[in-house]
Amino acid sequence: MSLVKxxxxxxxxxxxxxxxxxxxxxxxSADVLVKETHxxxxxxxxxxxxxxxxxxxxxxxxxxxxxxELSLQDLSAFPSPKSPYDIYQNxxxxxxxxxxxxxxxxxxxxxxxxxxxxxxxITYTTTEGDSISKAVADVTQHLFxxxxxxxxxxxxxxxQFGIDYGCxxxxxxxxxxxxxxxxxxx
Numbered sequence: 001m002s003l004v005k006x007x008x009x010x011x012x013x014x015x016x017x018x019x020x021x022x023x024x025x026x027x028x029s030a031d032v033l034v035k036e037t038h039x040x041x042x043x044x045x046x047x048x049x050x051x052x053x054x055x056x057x058x059x060x061x062x063x064x065x066x067x068x069e070l071s072l073q074d075l076s077a078f079p080s081p082k083s084p085y086d087i088y089q090n091x092x093x094x095x096x097x098x099x100x101x102x103x104x105x106x107x108x109x110x111x112x113x114x115x116x117x118x119x120x121x122i123t124y125t126t127t128e129g130d131s132i133s134k135a136v137a138d139v140t141q142h143l144f145x146x147x148x149x150x151x152x153x154x155x156x157x158x159x160q161f162g163i164d165y166g167c168x169x170x171x172x173x174x175x176x177x178x179x180x181x182x183x184x185x186x
């Protein structure tokens with residue numbers, strides 16, 4: 001499977017998992033959403049904001065280099081990421097809207113990504129102030145790895161709150177896999 005097809009599949013997984021988990025989180029009371037989790041981030045709201053931070057900073061680095069028809073203009077309506085502890089929204093409904101818009105942008109980015117794009121290198125400054133160069137494929141892979149890592153932490157917290165968030169298996173969530181067409185039903 002090509003990297004491009006894999007990234008397109010991962011963008012769909014990312015989008016669908018965010019929707020699935022957000023639906024479960026939106027059923028929680030405001031008190032539970034800000035309840036101390038004694039985990040990597042202090043509460044569910046902070047987890048969602050941090051996942052947004054990771055996506056915004058990484059997609060911004062790609063947009064600054066005009067990868068896959070992405071430009072900084074595409075990010076003009078989004079918050080500007082500064083710190084891994086940024087809080088963009090305190091209200092889960094507002095986070096959900098921002099999350100949905102960003103997931104649509106990530107899907108579009110992956111649909112426009114080419115093998116040539118994946119081979120390019122971009123240089124950026126990390127949040128710690130270091131200048132590094134990375135292959136676009138590696139930055140894109142990290143975009144999905146970062147989300148999966150923190151969604152894993154979030155699902156652990158949800159489990160501790162007694163929430164059954166459902167199946168997270170890639171073949172179930174993105175049943176069509178890396179194909180661009182849905183399979184014919186027999």
